[in-house]
Amino acid sequence: MINDRFLQAARGLRTDTTPIWIMRQAGRFLPQYRAIRARVDFLTLCKTPALAAEVTVQPVDALGVDAAIQFADILLVLEAMGLELELGDRGPHLPSPVRSENDVARLAVPDIRDRLSYVLQAIMLSRQALAGRVPLIGFAGAPWTLLAYAVEGGGSKNYLRAKRMLFERPALADRLLEKLTETTIRYLCAQLDAGAQATQLFDSWAGELAPADYARFALPCNARIRAAVKAHCPDAPFIYFGTGYAGMLDLVRQVGADVVGCDFRKSLESSIAALGADAVVQGNLDPAALFLPLPDLQQRATEVVNAGRTARAHIFNLGHGILPETEPTQARALVEIVHEAGAR
Amino acid sequence: MINDRFLQAARGLRTDTTPIWIMRQAGRFLPQYRAIRARVDFLTLCKTPALAAEVTVQPVDALGVDAAIQFADILLVLEAMGLELELGDRGPHLPSPVRSENDVARLAVPDIRDRLSYVLQAIMLSRQALAGRVPLIGFAGAPWTLLAYAVEGGGSKNYLRAKRMLFERPALADRLLEKLTETTIRYLCAQLDAGAQATQLFDSWAGELAPADYARFALPCNARIRAAVKAHCPDAPFIYFGTGYAGMLDLVRQVGADVVGCDFRKSLESSIAALGADAVVQGNLDPAALFLPLPDLQQRATEVVNAGRTARAHIFNLGHGILPETEPTQARALVEIVHEAGAR
Numbered sequence: 219m220i221n222d223r224f225l226q227a228a229r230g231l232r233t234d235t236t237p238i239w240i241m242r243q244a245g246r247f248l249p250q251y252r253a254i255r256a257r258v259d260f261l262t263l264c265k266t267p268a269l270a271a272e273v274t275v276q277p278v279d280a281l282g283v284d285a286a287i288q289f290a291d292i293l294l295v296l297e298a299m300g301l302e303l304e305l306g307d308r309g310p311h312l313p314s315p316v317r318s319e320n321d322v323a324r325l326a327v328p329d330i331r332d333r334l335s336y337v338l339q340a341i342m343l344s345r346q347a348l349a350g351r352v353p354l355i356g357f358a359g360a361p362w363t364l365l366a367y368a369v370e371g372g373g374s375k376n377y378l379r380a381k382r383m384l385f386e387r388p389a390l391a392d393r394l395l396e397k398l399t400e401t402t403i404r405y406l407c408a409q410l411d412a413g414a415q416a417t418q419l420f421d422s423w424a425g426e427l428a429p430a431d432y433a434r435f436a437l438p439c440n441a442r443i444r445a446a447v448k449a450h451c452p453d454a455p456f457i458y459f460g461t462g463y464a465g466m467l468d469l470v471r472q473v474g475a476d477v478v479g480c481d482f483r484k485s486l487e488s489s490i491a492a493l494g495a496d497a498v499v500q501g502n503l504d505p506a507a508l509f510l511p512l513p514d515l516q517q518r519a520t521e522v523v524n525a526g527r528t529a530r531a532h533i534f535n536l537g538h539g540i541l542p543e544t545e546p547t548q549a550r551a552l553v554e555i556v557h558e559a560g561a562r
Numbered sequence: 563m564i565n566d567r568f569l570q571a572a573r574g575l576r577t578d579t580t581p582i583w584i585m586r587q588a589g590r591f592l593p594q595y596r597a598i599r600a601r602v603d604f605l606t607l608c609k610t611p612a613l614a615a616e617v618t619v620q621p622v623d624a625l626g627v628d629a630a631i632q633f634a635d636i637l638l639v640l641e642a643m644g645l646e647l648e649l650g651d652r653g654p655h656l657p658s659p660v661r662s663e664n665d666v667a668r669l670a671v672p673d674i675r676d677r678l679s680y681v682l683q684a685i686m687l688s689r690q691a692l693a694g695r696v697p698l699i700g701f702a703g704a705p706w707t708l709l710a711y712a713v714e715g716g717g718s719k720n721y722l723r724a725k726r727m728l729f730e731r732p733a734l735a736d737r738l739l740e741k742l743t744e745t746t747i748r749y750l751c752a753q754l755d756a757g758a759q760a761t762q763l764f765d766s767w768a769g770e771l772a773p774a775d776y777a778r779f780a781l782p783c784n785a786r787i788r789a790a791v792k793a794h795c796p797d798a799p800f801i802y803f804g805t806g807y808a809g810m811l812d813l814v815r816q817v818g819a820d821v822v823g824c825d826f827r828k829s830l831e832s833s834i835a836a837l838g839a840d841a842v843v844q845g846n847l848d849p850a851a852l853f854l855p856l857p858d859l860q861q862r863a864t865e866v867v868n869a870g871r872t873a874r875a876h877i878f879n880l881g882h883g884i885l886p887e888t889e890p891t892q893a894r895a896l897v898e899i900v901h902e903a904g905a906r
Contacts, residue, residue: 376849376850376885377850378850378853378885378887381848381850381853382850382853385850385851385853385854385855385858386853386854386855425806425827427827427848428826428827428829428848428851428881429827429828429829430829430862430865431848462769462806462827463827464808464809464827464828465808465809465825465827465828465829465832465833466827466828466829468832481809482772483769483771483772483773483806483807483808483809483810484773484808484809484810485772485773485774485809485810488809488812489809504725504771504772504775505720506720506721506722506725506726506729507729507772509722509725509726509729509730510729510730511729511730514729518774521774537772541720541722543722
C-alpha cells in the first residue's frame with residue numbers, strides 16, 4: 219500500500235498526518251461523475267462494474283483523499299432481497315413497500331454472489347484500478363435504516379410507518395430486522411472477500427429513534443453485524459456511522475465499532491469526551507462548511523483536526539455526505555488543509 | 563387560576579403532579595379542529611380571532627391538558643414583515659424568498675398592534691374562553707429558524723441556501739437576524755400584554771447548525787430575546803425549544819430560558835444531567851410513542867415522568883409536535899398517565 223494512513227488511523231495507530239475521505243466523494247459534485255451519469259442512469263451505473271469502479275477512483279485522482287469507497291447504494295441489498303427499487307437523484311422509491319406478514323415472509327436472505335455479484339466485481343475492478351494507492355472501503359446500510367426505507371417505501375418526514383411497525387408489531391419488526399441483519403452480514407463479508415479493506419455500516423436514520431428504541435431495535439442488530447464481520451476478517455476496520463445520534467453516544471459506543479462516525483451537530487471534542495479518549499473517531503465537518511470562504515474553511519477544518527487530537531486516532535470526514543452543489547476546488551482545498559493541519 | 567401547575571412548575575416550584583401540554587395540541591389530530599378546517603383554510607383560521615380562540619381551547623376540553631397554547635403559526639410574523647406567505651397542511655411556501663441586500667432592506671420591523679392584531683385579539687378571546695381554567699402560552703419562531711424559512715422559501719432538506727447566507731454573506735445575515743430579533747421581541751411582548759401568561763420560542767432548525775454556527779448566529783439572538791421579554795414581564799415564564807440540539811445543550815443553556823424543551827433523541831435523564839439539576843425542563847416523549855399499545859405507552863411515559871424528577875421541575879410534553887395521525891384517545895390517555903405517575 220502506497221498510502222495506508224487511513225487504515226493505520228482506523229486501527230488506532232499514529233500516522234504522519236490526519237487521513238481524510240469524504241462521504242459521497244464518488245458523486246454528483248464531481249464533473250467527472252456527472253459526465254458518466256449523463257450517459258447512464260443511477261441504477262445502471264451501480265450495476266455496471268467497470269463504470270462503478272471508474273467513479274470510485276475518480277475522487278482519489280481529483281481530490282487526493284486517503285481512501286476510496288466503493289460506489290454503490292445502501293438500498294441495492296433490498297432489491298437483492300426481492301423488493302422492486304427505483305433510484306435517482308430525487309431519492310429512492312420502493313413501489314411495493316414491506317407492510318404485512320406476507321411481505322416480510324417473501325423477502326429472501328439472498329446469495330450475495332448471485333444477486334449482488336456486480337458489487338463484488340466492481341470492488342475487484344476498483345482494487346485493480348487503485349493499484350494500492352489508497353485502501354478501498356466497502357459499505358452497507360444498517361438494519362433499522364433499511365427497515366425504514368423498506369416500510370416507508372422511500373424517504374420520510376417522521377418515519378411513522380416504520381416506527382408503527384416497531385411499536386405495534388414488534389415481532390414482525392424483529393423478523394424483518396433478522397433478515398436484514400443476516401443479509402447485511404453476508405453482504406459485508408462478501409465485500410471483504412472481494413477485496414474491500416474496511417467496511418462502513420451506514421445507519422442514516424439512527425437519530426430518528428428515541429434512545430430506548432435504538433437500544434431495543436437497532437443496537438443489537440448493529441452489534442451482531444460488527445461481531446460477525448470482525449470474526450470473518452479481524453484486520454479490516456469496521457466503521458459505524460449515523461446522523462442525529464449525538465445525544466446517545468453511550469449506546470452508539472456499544473456497537474463496538476473500531477471507528478465511530480461523528481455527527482456535526484455536536485462538537486468533535488465533546489463527542490470524543492462522550493465516547494472516551496481511547497475512541498477512534500471519524501468526522502465531523504458540516505457539509506455546508508465547504509461553502510465558507512477559504513480562510514474560514516481553513517480555520518473551521520483546522521479546529522476539527524485539532525479536536526481530533528484528543529481521540530486515540532482521527533479520520534477526517536464530513537458529518538454527512540458532500541452536497542451536490544459543492545465546488546470540487548473547495549473539496550480539494552479541504553484535503554490539503556487537513557493534511558497540512560494534521561501533520562506531526 | 564383554577565389549575566396553575568404549569569406556571570408553578572415553569573417557575574421551578576413543586577406541584578401536586580407533573581403538568582402536561584402537547585405541542586400542536588390545537589391541531590389536525592383533533593376531529594373538532596378538522597371540523598373547523600373543513601370550513602376555512604389554515605391562514606383564514608389564524609386570522610379569525612374567534613375561530614383561533616376556539617381551536618386554542620379545544621384540547622383543554624378534549625384532553626385535560628394543563629396549559630393552552632395560542633393557535634397561530636411561527637411564520638405569520640414574516641408576512642407582517644412584508645413577505646408573501648402561503649400556509650397549508652403540506653407546509654409553508656414563501657413565493658418571494660429573501661435572497662438579496664434589497665430583499666433584506668425591504669423587510670419591515672412591523673408595528674405588531676397594526677400588522678398582527680388578529681393574534682393579539684385571539685389571545686384576548688382565548689383568555690376569556692379559558693376563564694382561568696389553565697394558563698395560556700404565547701409563542702414565536704426563533705430568528706435562525708425564521709431566517710431559514712425566509713431564505714429557503716419554505717422547508718428544506720439541508721438548509722444550504724440559508725447556511726450559505728450565514729457563511730458567504732455574514733453581514734447580510736446579521737442585518738436580517740437583527741430585524742427578526744427586534745420583531746420577535748416586540749411580538750412576544752405584545753402577546754404578553756394581550757394576556758399570554760408564558761411564552762415559548764420555537765427554534766425548530768436549531769439542530770441543523772453546527773455548534774460553532776449556532777453560537778455565532780442563533781444563540782445571541784435567542785439570549786437577547788429572552789432578556790428583553792423577561793425584562794418586559796419578569797413573572798411570565800420563558801420557554802426555549804428546538805429539535806436536534808441534544809449535542810449542544812451547553813450552548814442551549816446559555817439562552818437563559820426559564821424552561822428548556824428537550825429533544826426526544828436524548829434521554830431526558832441525560833439532558834437534565836447536561837443542563838444541570840437546577841434546570842426546569844419540558845419534554846420529551848417521541849410523538850410516535852403515542853402509537854404504542856396502552857401498557858407500553860404507560861411504561862414509556864412513566865419513565866419520562868420519573869426522569870423528570872431529577873430536574874428542579876418538569877413539564878411533560880412531546881419531543882416534537884403531535885402527529886396528525888394520532889388517536890385523540892391515546893393523547894387523552896397520556897394526559898391521565900402523566901397526572902397519575904407524577905402525583906406526589
